[in-house]
Amino acid sequence: MSSPTAISSTQDSNTRNPTAGAPRSRRLSLPSLETLAAWLLAVIWIFPLLYAFWAAFHPSEFMVRFDLFAPLTLDNFVNAWSQAPFGRYYLNTFALVTGVVLAQFVVCTLAAFAFARFPIPGKNLLFMLVLIQLFVFPEVLIVENYRIASELGLINTITGIGLPYVASAFGIFLLRQTFKTIPRELEDAARIEGCSWLEILWKVYVPLAKPTYLAYGLVSISHHWNNFLWPLVVTNSVESRPLTVGLGVFSAPETGVNWATVSAATLLSIAPLLVAFLLFQRQFVQSFLRAGIR
Amino acid sequence: MALTAHHKMQMYGALLLLPAAVLLAAFAYLPTITTVIQSLFLPGFRGAPSEFVGLENYRFLFDDAKFWKVARNNLIYALGTIPASIALALGMALFVNGKLPGRGLVRMAYFTPTILPMIAAANIWMFFYAPQIGLFNKLLGALGFSGVNWLGDPSVALGSVIVMSVWKEAGFFMIFYLAALQGIPPELKEASDLEGTSRWSFFWRVTFPLLMPTTLFVLINALINAVRVVDHLFILTKGGPNNATKLLLYYVYENAFSFFDRTTAATITVVILLVLAVVATLKFTILDRRTHYQ
Numbered sequence: 001m002s003s004p005t006a007i008s009s010t011q012d013s014n015t016r017n018p019t020a021g022a023p024r025s026r027r028l029s030l031p032s033l034e035t036l037a038a039w040l041l042a043v044i045w046i047f048p049l050l051y052a053f054w055a056a057f058h059p060s061e062f063m064v065r066f067d068l069f070a071p072l073t074l075d076n077f078v079n080a081w082s083q084a085p086f087g088r089y090y091l092n093t094f095a096l097v098t099g100v101v102l103a104q105f106v107v108c109t110l111a112a113f114a115f116a117r118f119p120i121p122g123k124n125l126l127f128m129l130v131l132i133q134l135f136v137f138p139e140v141l142i143v144e145n146y147r148i149a150s151e152l153g154l155i156n157t158i159t160g161i162g163l164p165y166v167a168s169a170f171g172i173f174l175l176r177q178t179f180k181t182i183p184r185e186l187e188d189a190a191r192i193e194g195c196s197w198l199e200i201l202w203k204v205y206v207p208l209a210k211p212t213y214l215a216y217g218l219v220s221i222s223h224h225w226n227n228f229l230w231p232l233v234v235t236n237s238v239e240s241r242p243l244t245v246g247l248g249v250f251s252a253p254e255t256g257v258n259w260a261t262v263s264a265a266t267l268l269s270i271a272p273l274l275v276a277f278l279l280f281q282r283q284f285v286q287s288f289l290r291a292g293i294r
Numbered sequence: 295m296a297l298t299a300h301h302k303m304q305m306y307g308a309l310l311l312l313p314a315a316v317l318l319a320a321f322a323y324l325p326t327i328t329t330v331i332q333s334l335f336l337p338g339f340r341g342a343p344s345e346f347v348g349l350e351n352y353r354f355l356f357d358d359a360k361f362w363k364v365a366r367n368n369l370i371y372a373l374g375t376i377p378a379s380i381a382l383a384l385g386m387a388l389f390v391n392g393k394l395p396g397r398g399l400v401r402m403a404y405f406t407p408t409i410l411p412m413i414a415a416a417n418i419w420m421f422f423y424a425p426q427i428g429l430f431n432k433l434l435g436a437l438g439f440s441g442v443n444w445l446g447d448p449s450v451a452l453g454s455v456i457v458m459s460v461w462k463e464a465g466f467f468m469i470f471y472l473a474a475l476q477g478i479p480p481e482l483k484e485a486s487d488l489e490g491t492s493r494w495s496f497f498w499r500v501t502f503p504l505l506m507p508t509t510l511f512v513l514i515n516a517l518i519n520a521v522r523v524v525d526h527l528f529i530l531t532k533g534g535p536n537n538a539t540k541l542l543l544y545y546v547y548e549n550a551f552s553f554f555d556r557t558t559a560a561t562i563t564v565v566i567l568l569v570l571a572v573v574a575t576l577k578f579t580i581l582d583r584r585t586h587y588q
Contacts, residue, residue: 038389039396041382042403045461049406051429052418063427111314118307119300126311133322135574137522140543140566143550143559144325144332167317197306226411228525229543233551244411248528251417259421266417270410277409281402284409288466289473 056267060260076264080250083261085238086268089246092158096231096242097224100162101217104171108216111167112175113201117187127176130169138164139229149234156240161231165224171216174291178212179205215287222284225273243269326567332560351561361562363537364545367452371541372520374456375463380512382460383467384505388497390468391475401472405465412462412525419458420529445531448538455530455539462526463519467512474508475501510580517573521566542566 055063056077062070080086114120115127138145145164146155154160182205190200206213228244235241241249247269251262277284333351335344355361390401407415422429423444431441444454478501486496524544527533533540533548540548542562550559 034389034392035394038386038394038400041386041389042400045465046403046406048415048418048422048461049410051421055421063421107313107317110310114307114310118310119303120307120311121304129323130314130318132574133318135518135570136322136326136567138321140522140570141322141325141329141563142547143556143563144329145321146550147328148320148325163317164321167314167321169318172314222409226409226413228411228413228528229547232528233547244413244525247411247417248413251413251420251529259427262417263421266414270414273409274406277406278402281405285405285469288408289469 052263052266055260055263058260060258063259076258076260077268079258079261080265080268083257084246084250084265086243086246086265088238089241089243089269092240092246093225093242093244096158096162097221099158100165100224101220103162103166104168104220105213105217107166108168108171108175109201109206111172112179113205115172115176116179130172133167133169134173139227142230142233145230146233155234156236158240160234161227161240161242162224164230168220170291171220174212174216175209178209182208212290214283215290218280218284218287219291222273329560329563329567332557333564335557337557351557355558355561355565360537361545364540364542365565367537367539368520368541370452371456371459372517374453375459375520376513376516378456379460379463379467379516380509382464383512384471384509386464386468387471387475391472401468404468407462407464408466410462412523413529415458415462416526416529419454419461419526423454423530445539446535448535451531451535451538455526458526458530459523463516467516470508470512471505474505478504514573514577517576518570521569521573542569 054066057072057074058070059073059075111130115123115130120126149155149160149164152160154163186204186208187200190204195203226244227242228248231242232245232248235245238246247265250265251257257265334346334348336347336351337344386404390397390404394400410418420428425431425441425443425446428444430444434441442450445451482500483496486500491499522543524541524547527539527541527544531539533544543566546559546562546566549555549562
């Protein structure tokens with residue numbers, strides 16, 4: 001993924017290789033057919049989102065009437081904003097995502113450092129235990145996690161939404177892998193200069209793992225911005241609901257809210273992440289890749 | 295002297311692990327254990343102690359036709375979403391890996407659904423599926439066909455949910471295939487061109503086998519998602535009509551928070567945990583033979 005353009009350009013020249021066995025006519029017609037298929041699929045894939053934009057920016061009578069000169073309007077957004085406390089939902093999601101990512105960075109860094117560099121008895125077994133959490137997510141255990149959250153007094157709090165995700169096996173795993181690649185010589189040099197363990201972690205390991213933090217951070221932000229089931233279970237009022245749950249409550253079909261308004265509300269809740277993605281596409285895709293390929 | 299230094303390191307390492315260990319215990323291990331325990335007991339009435347019933351709750355669950363209906367739905371859902379989204383992801387990756395005008399745009403179109411919350415995606419697809427004013431039925435009507443009740447007809451609803459999930463997932467898997475494709479040395483293609491191998495047989499004899507690790511990785515992620523992601527059901531169908539689209543985790547939610555039957559919810563959760571254990575075993579035995587943790 002590091003240099004997609006460079007690699008594909010060499011492949012382009014390969015397909016034009018005159019020694020290729022395919023007959024000339026096929027070579028001329030196939031690429032265009034392929035291009036057509038690729039574009040058709042792309043149009044189908046982006047269409048739902050474009051349609052949501054169409055519905056959100058036009059009066060509701062134009063929901064299924066595609067008139068190029070249909071009047072544009074922001075009324076749907078105004079309606080959505082006034083009919084549900086989206087401002088508060090934004091604030092909640094923002095607090096949730098910031099809190100979770102920061103807490104994950106701290107907790108996972110410490111644990112990853114321990115796994116990477118410290119002689120803990122039974123380390124491999126402990127690490128396998130941590131990896132179990134890659135499969136047993138907080139949302140699968142909603143019944144018991146709800147009970148535990150309520151015993152800790154965390155029901156209907158933003159902490160309650162985020163806390164089960166803070167010790168992320170995924171983050172510990174990623175950071176441990178990165179820390180293990182950092183040469184010990186750097187650590188030794190820092191120790192000779194009189195650095196304590198925490199200083200070594202902070203001054204040597206953390207700066208060198210920046211790309212991993214970026215990748216993990218972006219993946220985690222997207223995940224928690226979009227998370228729904230556990231936040232739905234653990235919250236019960238406007239004060240703590242994140243955007244996804246607010247949107248879910250607002251747009252449930254039985255509430256009978258106007259569809260153009262629902263489109264506007266949907267776009268409102270995805271806008272920050274969508275804009276961030278469009279601006280930093282490359283970083284997003286690379287982060288998902290980095291985080292995925294283990 | 296060396297021994298005490300070693301002990302100190304051990305202590306330090308254990309301290310670094312402590313925050314993660316406490317959180318993992320509270321929100322992963324403990325709830326897993328109590329879920330299993332809860333599935334073996336029947337709650338007592340009016341504060342009476344709960345009664346150990348062994349596997350009685352499981353027998354009760356397995357005698358329930360509704361449970362089997364939900365389990366079957368989940369199986370169909372997995373079989374419907376996984377092969378389709380993997381095949382599409384591979385196709386998309388091949389498209390945007392080759393020469394293609396507007397590659398960046400096409401890749402963006404494929405990937406964008408990935409960063410939307412499932413709730414937002416479901417809202418958008420609701421505009422397509424709605425019986426009277428939905429876009430699909432308007433289109434069918436314009437072509438002279440009678441409308442389909444996409445989410446209200448028990449024989450169609452699960453298919454509609456599957457189509458939406460494929461749309462949401464394929465682009466995510468694409469990036470892993472794309473990265474893998476770019477790791478295939480161009481010499482292979484050059485050699486096969488010299489020998490006059492057709493593109494079709496090059497794909498099946500060279501590319502596809504080389505992508506096998508990626509396919510396994512994607513497959514495992516898809517399997518996990520088929521069990522863990524049920525957010526869209528809250529908007530699209532709420533598991534209906536007549537349980538036609540109810541998936542296991544949604545059924546857990548319903549039992550726990552609508553019927554307040556936590557025993558049944560815990561019993562179904564254990565079934566889900568067993569499925570996830572199988573997936574985890576698959577990952578740690580098949581997939582990780584190729585990768586190295588140490």
